[in-house]
Amino acid sequence: LDTTLNGFFYVTRRLLKEMLTHRWGRIVNMASLSGIKGLPGQANYSAAKAALLGATKALAQEVAPRKVTVNAVAPGFIETDMTRDLDEKELRKLVPAGRFGKPEEVAALVAFLVSDDAAYITGEVISINGGLYT
Template sequence: MNYALVTGGSRGIGRAVCTQLAGMGYFVLINYQSNDEEAEKTLQLVRDQGGDGELLKFDITDAAAAFATLSAWMEGHAGAYIEVLINNAGIRKDNLMLWMTGEEWTRVLDTSLNGFFHVTQPLLKNMLVKRFGRIVNIVSLSGIKGTAGQTNYSASKGGIIAATKALAQEVAKKNVTVNAIAPGFIRTDMTEDMNEAEWKKVIPAGRFGEPEEVAALVGFLVSPAAGYITGEVISINGGLYT
């Protein structure tokens, strides 16, 4: 059986990625922090695809909790390993830097940057030993061009972009690829507070993207066909920024 882990898998892009991977035959481990009801919905959608999965509830900003949960899973699945990791979890706490609180800064960076480390580092060894792995980090347009009011979010996603490029070089010889996907405006609960009608006027494609479109790109990057693509940041933004 082939295993894939998706952080922040209970909603939005994470949910779409879970169902995409289930359709590709993966047993999907759905990480989430708190919303049991939404996580169960994702698991049901995975099963509706003809696949299966399980819920892994832990806060990725908590190093001890992440390590304990992942270690317990590995101990309970001797001989198996998580070959696909999608680092999707992220939060926004938008504010102008002038008014930004320490908590708004720290929480956003903790989730994207520290969360990336807490989940990825424990899983790397098995990928290298087995000589196959796929890591895809969901970043953002904000991490490439920067967005006013999102200094914290832009910094966190920009940091993951740099980490993607560095880690890709460390593990490439073992057939482990590390890539990032940078979505623009995707129709999820994270963008529901934005004025879609106004933003559509500046997006060349004239619309917001759908989570399933991002998930399809994830599906390609984890496939054998993408084995020579690593260290890349692929934008999916309807032409808003190239």
Template sequence: MKYALVTGGSRGIGRAVCVQLAKDLDYKLLINYNSNKKAAEETLAMVEEVGGSGQIIQFNVTDSNDVKNALEDWHEQHKNAVIEVLVNNAGIKKDGLFMWMPMEDWSSVINTSLNGFYNVTNALIQKLLTNRYGRIINIVSVSGLKGTPGQTNYSAAKSAVIGATKALAQEVAKRKITVNAVAPGFVETDMTEELDEAELKKMIPVNRFGKPEEVAHVVSFLASDKTSYITGEVININGGIYS
């Protein structure tokens, strides 16, 4: 049985990715959540609604032991299962000017995006290499490419994941594992709901925020077997805001 694991799969882009993968590809979904079990169950129900199947799995991506234990337990219970697709989507933002940024806001954002990438990918990479096939897709951000004022921590974290994507892609390519990143701009999710959309969309050439589904389509494409010659890439989905 083949699975696709989506971290932070309970809401926003993660939820849209789970539903899209269920529609497009023949994978069972492993929907990771940290604290919001109800939202994860809602995502699973949406996956089942479109004809997919899967289960939820709880772990905190910032805690390497938690990640390792949860995934080892899962593999123990699903001996014939293989996770072929990993979407590193979990992320948080704690915006503020760098001058007044407390250490905790810096660390928690870096921990979730960058150390989260390490903890989950490192826990699975050996199995992917043994399997000789895999798709790793990292959700980054326009902030990681151009830098966004008020988001020095988030920009640093996402930029670091972009570097890691390019390096890891070269390490594992011979085993038919691709590693790519998707960089959304302004997308309608919980994360952006407090932003002034009317004001910000004036900066966006297509004059609107993106929808989570528009990101999910690209992730689903990168998770498919059609993309064996695309690796180490960062695909921007931002309405032309940064090109």
């Protein structure tokens, strides 16, 4: 909770003033499928990520008039250190795409959201999960 929520609050507060002054900015919060769906054994993690989604949507409405967008990316299973110890063979069965995602795929989504092409997208939570829906 401290890392996810205070991290969002303190970093955003520090950078947002400059974005509002320049009337342009992009904020992309890293959420999780856990924040949308909730997962057993992860109540604290799911709660923190769900709170981040609420903060994303609220802040997006506040800063949109000054051309600042605020979105969240909610990855499912991605090949990272965080998923290294999971039983990938079993979990892949839950994912319609039949595989874990790659960090580069998440990075490409974030790159789009920070581009000028995404100027009209704000307050959104975009899942990147190979079809593993809630």
